[in-house]
Amino acid sequence: xxxxxxxxxxxxxxxxGGGAPTVEQLQYHFEGLRGLFLYTLFALIALTxxxxxxxLRKQMIFVRTQLxxxxxxxxKLVAEYRKGTEPLVKSFTASLQSFTASNHxxxxxxDKYRPILWPYMITALSEPTPLMPGKTSPVxxx
Amino acid sequence: MKSNLFCTLTLGLFLVCALYTVWLSVRYFFSxxxxxxxxxxxxxxxxxxxxxxxxxxxxxxxxxxxxRIDPLLQQFEIKPKPGGTNAPAPVSPKAxxx
Numbered sequence: 001x002x003x004x005x006x007x008x009x010x011x012x013x014x015x016x017g018g019g020a021p022t023v024e025q026l027q028y029h030f031e032g033l034r035g036l037f038l039y040t041l042f043a044l045i046a047l048t049x050x051x052x053x054x055x056l057r058k059q060m061i062f063v064r065t066q067l068x069x070x071x072x073x074x075x076k077l078v079a080e081y082r083k084g085t086e087p088l089v090k091s092f093t094a095s096l097q098s099f100t101a102s103n104h105x106x107x108x109x110x111d112k113y114r115p116i117l118w119p120y121m122i123t124a125l126s127e128p129t130p131l132m133p134g135k136t137s138p139v140x141x142x
Numbered sequence: 143m144k145s146n147l148f149c150t151l152t153l154g155l156f157l158v159c160a161l162y163t164v165w166l167s168v169r170y171f172f173s174x175x176x177x178x179x180x181x182x183x184x185x186x187x188x189x190x191x192x193x194x195x196x197x198x199x200x201x202x203x204x205x206x207x208x209x210r211i212d213p214l215l216q217q218f219e220i221k222p223k224p225g226g227t228n229a230p231a232p233v234s235p236k237a238x239x240x
Contacts, residue, residue, distance in 0.1 A: 045159055048156070070181075078184075109204060
């Protein structure tokens with residue numbers, strides 16, 4: 001198959017002339033279109049392979065390396081936090097809240113930390129739901 | 143006939159490339175999502191730790207004006223007990239003494 005031949009005159013038939021197109025004319029145009037289609041396919045393959053190898057694969061390796069590195073560290077940190085710090089934070093904030101009930105001037109200080117510590121401050125209403133991904137500092141419920 | 147086969151093979155190659163790109167993109171998307179979740183968890187833990195430490199500091203400062211908070215601070219070992227021989231405690235709540 002000669003890919004370079006057909007597109008040098010798609011609008012001109014090889015034999016010229018008007019009237020109904022002949023089988024040779026149609027064949028000629030068909031070959032031209034097939035050539036163009038193949039060129040487009042080659043271009044798309046080249047584009048896809050370039051995108052895969054030069055961008056996606058590199059990014060993928062980078063992200064996987066970070067994940068493999070951070071997953072155990074963060075997992076350990078969160079486990080330690082849940083086991084040691086979280087119960088303490090809960091009881092400390094609960095104690096401060098009960099203290100605030102009789103000493104209202106402390107309310108100002110407590111309110112400053114409400115945006116971050118709100119999951120531990122509404123124990124009477126519902127169980128805290130800390131460490132929810134994407135909810136690092138939500139607006140405290142009023 | 144030969145040209146048709148070539149066309150089909152090229153089309154098949156393109157299909158394989160496209161599928162590989164989609165697979166790689168999906169894996170990349172979920173990996174990034176997992177990484178973001180991990181980072182979010184880390185930030186939450188650090189934020190809570192810093193906040194509770196600051197709150198303990200402020201409560202300690204507040205105890206100078208209002209000593210009624212002292213038992214609470216002593217319970218969490220933020221403030222040393224009056225008769226205790228302990229050195230001044232680090233300013234972060236500890237497990238309450240039972």
